[in-house]
Amino acid sequence: MKSLAGKEPIPGTTIFEGRMAMKGYELNKMCFSFNKAENREAFMANEDAYCARYGLTEAQRTAVKSRDVLALLSLGGNIYYLAKLTGMFGLNMQDIGAQQAGISLEEFKARLLAAGETKNG
Amino acid sequence: MKSLAGKEPIPGTTIFEGRMAMKGYELNKMCFSFNKAENREAFMANEDAYCARYGLTEAQRTAVKSRDVLALLSLGGNIYYLAKLTGMFGLNMQDIGAQQAGISLEEFKARLLAAGETKNG
Amino acid sequence: MARLIGGVGSSHVPAIGNALEQGLQSDPYWKPFFDGYKPVWNWMEDKKPDVAILVYNDHGLNFFLDTMPTFAIGAASEYQNADEGWGLKPLDPFQGDPEFSWHLIDSLVHDEFDITMCQEMLVDHGFTVPMSLMWPNQKARDQVKVIPLCVNVVQYPFPTARRCLKLGEAIGKAVASFDKDLDVVILGTGGLSHQLDGERAGHTNRAFDTEFLEKLKSEPEWLLKYSNYELAEIVGPQGVEMIMWLIMRGALGNDIQELSRNYHIPISNTAAGVILFENDAI
Amino acid sequence: MARLIGGVGSSHVPAIGNALEQGLQSDPYWKPFFDGYKPVWNWMEDKKPDVAILVYNDHGLNFFLDTMPTFAIGAASEYQNADEGWGLKPLDPFQGDPEFSWHLIDSLVHDEFDITMCQEMLVDHGFTVPMSLMWPNQKARDQVKVIPLCVNVVQYPFPTARRCLKLGEAIGKAVASFDKDLDVVILGTGGLSHQLDGERAGHTNRAFDTEFLEKLKSEPEWLLKYSNYELAEIVGPQGVEMIMWLIMRGALGNDIQELSRNYHIPISNTAAGVILFENDAI
Numbered sequence: 001m002k003s004l005a006g007k008e009p010i011p012g013t014t015i016f017e018g019r020m021a022m023k024g025y026e027l028n029k030m031c032f033s034f035n036k037a038e039n040r041e042a043f044m045a046n047e048d049a050y051c052a053r054y055g056l057t058e059a060q061r062t063a064v065k066s067r068d069v070l071a072l073l074s075l076g077g078n079i080y081y082l083a084k085l086t087g088m089f090g091l092n093m094q095d096i097g098a099q100q101a102g103i104s105l106e107e108f109k110a111r112l113l114a115a116g117e118t119k120n121g
Numbered sequence: 122m123k124s125l126a127g128k129e130p131i132p133g134t135t136i137f138e139g140r141m142a143m144k145g146y147e148l149n150k151m152c153f154s155f156n157k158a159e160n161r162e163a164f165m166a167n168e169d170a171y172c173a174r175y176g177l178t179e180a181q182r183t184a185v186k187s188r189d190v191l192a193l194l195s196l197g198g199n200i201y202y203l204a205k206l207t208g209m210f211g212l213n214m215q216d217i218g219a220q221q222a223g224i225s226l227e228e229f230k231a232r233l234l235a236a237g238e239t240k241n242g
Numbered sequence: 243m244a245r246l247i248g249g250v251g252s253s254h255v256p257a258i259g260n261a262l263e264q265g266l267q268s269d270p271y272w273k274p275f276f277d278g279y280k281p282v283w284n285w286m287e288d289k290k291p292d293v294a295i296l297v298y299n300d301h302g303l304n305f306f307l308d309t310m311p312t313f314a315i316g317a318a319s320e321y322q323n324a325d326e327g328w329g330l331k332p333l334d335p336f337q338g339d340p341e342f343s344w345h346l347i348d349s350l351v352h353d354e355f356d357i358t359m360c361q362e363m364l365v366d367h368g369f370t371v372p373m374s375l376m377w378p379n380q381k382a383r384d385q386v387k388v389i390p391l392c393v394n395v396v397q398y399p400f401p402t403a404r405r406c407l408k409l410g411e412a413i414g415k416a417v418a419s420f421d422k423d424l425d426v427v428i429l430g431t432g433g434l435s436h437q438l439d440g441e442r443a444g445h446t447n448r449a450f451d452t453e454f455l456e457k458l459k460s461e462p463e464w465l466l467k468y469s470n471y472e473l474a475e476i477v478g479p480q481g482v483e484m485i486m487w488l489i490m491r492g493a494l495g496n497d498i499q500e501l502s503r504n505y506h507i508p509i510s511n512t513a514a515g516v517i518l519f520e521n522d523a524i
Numbered sequence: 525m526a527r528l529i530g531g532v533g534s535s536h537v538p539a540i541g542n543a544l545e546q547g548l549q550s551d552p553y554w555k556p557f558f559d560g561y562k563p564v565w566n567w568m569e570d571k572k573p574d575v576a577i578l579v580y581n582d583h584g585l586n587f588f589l590d591t592m593p594t595f596a597i598g599a600a601s602e603y604q605n606a607d608e609g610w611g612l613k614p615l616d617p618f619q620g621d622p623e624f625s626w627h628l629i630d631s632l633v634h635d636e637f638d639i640t641m642c643q644e645m646l647v648d649h650g651f652t653v654p655m656s657l658m659w660p661n662q663k664a665r666d667q668v669k670v671i672p673l674c675v676n677v678v679q680y681p682f683p684t685a686r687r688c689l690k691l692g693e694a695i696g697k698a699v700a701s702f703d704k705d706l707d708v709v710i711l712g713t714g715g716l717s718h719q720l721d722g723e724r725a726g727h728t729n730r731a732f733d734t735e736f737l738e739k740l741k742s743e744p745e746w747l748l749k750y751s752n753y754e755l756a757e758i759v760g761p762q763g764v765e766m767i768m769w770l771i772m773r774g775a776l777g778n779d780i781q782e783l784s785r786n787y788h789i790p791i792s793n794t795a796a797g798v799i800l801f802e803n804d805a806i
């Protein structure tokens with residue numbers, strides 16, 4: 001995209017633009033379906049069959065299976081849709097924040113609290 | 122609507138704006154469903170039950186039953202959605218044009234042909 | 243850089259799709275209409291554009307009143323046509339150019355157009371009829387990539403004629419800034435005067451349509467003096483679709499020639515028009 | 525005529541919904557956050573607005589990437605909340621004001637904003653959390669009619685900050701021209717700095733947020749010097765939601781007072797802010 005052309009990548013950050021949105025379309029569509037309880041149950045009952053129904057790639061299925069958020073992001077997942085997937089495994093935004101930052105939940109929470117105490121958080 | 126406030130009504134014409142769009146929401150939604158063959162079949166098999174499922178008003182159901190396009194328009198129907206309803210009864214745009222104009226199909230066609238021959242059609 | 247080599251204004255009524263399906267091009271009813279497309283066919287065959295930006299409106303296949311965008315642009319690699327309920331046979335899918343779509347969307351949103359982005363969208367007769375009118379031959383059609391631009395002319399308020407002309411100008415700028423060696427055409431479709439609903443069904447207006455066609459090249463702003471409500475009175479509530487021609491016209495800039503024009507009443511319940519512009523700036 | 529009596533900027537993270545559900549307002553983690561809302565509660569109780577225009581974004585409940593509008597406005601008599609998949613209990617439906625919605629849409633489209641009109645739309649936590657934050661009491665909440673305005677801050681390109689400020693200005697004009705004796709508030713929600721995705725998850729930026737809050741009353745244009753991409757770097761990709769506060773700010777005009785402000789890190793993974801403006805022109 002013109003507006004992003006030639007921009008330095010932002011460290012530790014993926015911008016969800018056209019290319020990523022296309023890459024992750026099926027993955028995000030599957031996650032969008034998890035708004036409905038019956039779809040969450042169908043996924044839980046047979047994860048593989050459910051992923052196949054949405055036409056996920058092999059890499060996406062592997063990342064789903066391992067609940068690996070960074071991998072899911074790099075395969076086009078959008079965090080808002082992914083949250084519906086990880087929510088099924090009892091992981092909230094702070095759990096997956098810690099997972100992505102590569103630290104424990106306690107460290108992640110402490111880091112946020114520390115940001116609240118500094119003047120340049 | 123501000124942009125329509127105080128305007129003279131256009132003779133023989135209904136503008137499909139907010140008020141009409143709300144009035145006809147369920148009716149148009151039912152008609153929108155007729156894009157799918159299975160929904161057309163379900164309607165044909167039991168018209169009343171199908172109308173009930175979409176929550177049509179009594180007046181709308183009567184207008185549906187009598188395939189009365191002017192009545193359907195006055196009840197909030199939009200011509201593009203209604204065309205999917207009338208299409209099921211074998212009525213095309215010219216058939217319902219004639220029905221609304223209150224003339225025979227031949228007269229309606231002749232009128233259009235005549236417009237093609239004048240300089241001020 | 244991509245080049246906008248020209249534009250076509252054209253009707254898109256479903257009856258044309260039927261006529262094409264049944265091969266009625268030489269039938270007395272249809273001949274005066276289809277003859278008007280010969281210059282367009284020759285031009286397309288000569289120029290072989292790579293991409294077509296197709297401005298049209300959905301008539302209740304892809305969009306319902308729950309979510310009715312003013313301007314929606316496709317960003318898919320393929321667009322499917324589908325059953326509209328009253329019997330037109332669905333055509334083969336159309337090939338998109340998602341990279342170009344995203345560039346266009348990005349440029350337009352940056353220029354303050356509030357686009358609805360569609361990575362999946364069904365295209366109805368408003369899209370398919372112009373495609374088969376421009377490229378009646380399936381093979382030629384398959385060689386053109388498409389970008390659907392869908393405009394709300396179904397539920398008031400419609401975008402103003404002025405906004406449509408401006409959108410066209412912004413599209414022209416976006417095409418010129420796309421860094422690919424591509425020849426692009428833009429098609430503005432719908433109209434001309436017609437009225438499908440109400441006691442006045444069948445209304446057309448030759449005098450107004452003729453003036454519109456006459457002024458489109460050199461004075462497109464002429465249409466802006468009419469509100470959409472006034473246009474509905476003059477050319478019928480569905481005739482207002484002609485504002486979509488202004489998007490095409492706006493994209494082309496002012497260094498253009500009119501290569502051909504045709505006007506014919508009636509096609510189904512409508513007055514049908516076609517006009518072909520070539521961009522001299524290219 | 526309707527009167528825009530004031531505006532509030534507020535966070536809308538789901539964790540707040542949980543805290544309200546569980547009555548954690550006095551909990552040490554939550555107290556510094558909720559204390560910041562006391563002036564807002566008092567003001568709302570005092571002013572009893574009739575209508576709230578609520579600017580927010582959908583996070584994947586009502587809109588999917590097949591059809592992603594830049595600006596969508598509700599025109600329904602009722603808006604339902606629903607299961608978002610990860611356990612926040614749906615709230616009672618919210619009462620709309622469709623006549624006002626249509627007036628707003630009509631005025632905005634006339635002013636060249638390309639609105640997506642929604643006669644049916646589910647509202648997610650981005651909408652419901654600010655509603656229960658402004659009016660924690662169900663009965664008070666039920667007395668406010670709502671107009672949801674949903675902004676794309678999910679899929680690039682987002683509308684520019686400049687476009688958001690202009691939309692706000694056009695909303696201000698539209699409210700002032702609505703011929704009903706109504707007191708209206710506008711809520712700009714989302715933000716402030718936060719990052720949910722990537723290795724940098726948990727990023728916040730107190731310095732920037734503080735400057736943003738400081739300048740919002742008298743120099744809202746300050747934010748326009750940053751592109752959305754630059755903002756993503758500075759306040760995190762989700763922190764860009766703060767552009768929605770500019771819509772609220774733009775609607776209010778320049779004859780306003782700031783009545784209260786609060787800022788607190790952390791609420792869940794975010795920096796949370798709240799600001800209350802009163803319109804002196806009324």
Ligand SMILES: [Fe+3]
Pocket residue numbers: 254299301368432433483
């Ligand atoms: Fe049309």
Ligand SMILES: [Fe+3]
Pocket residue numbers: 536581583650714715765
């Ligand atoms: Fe948000």
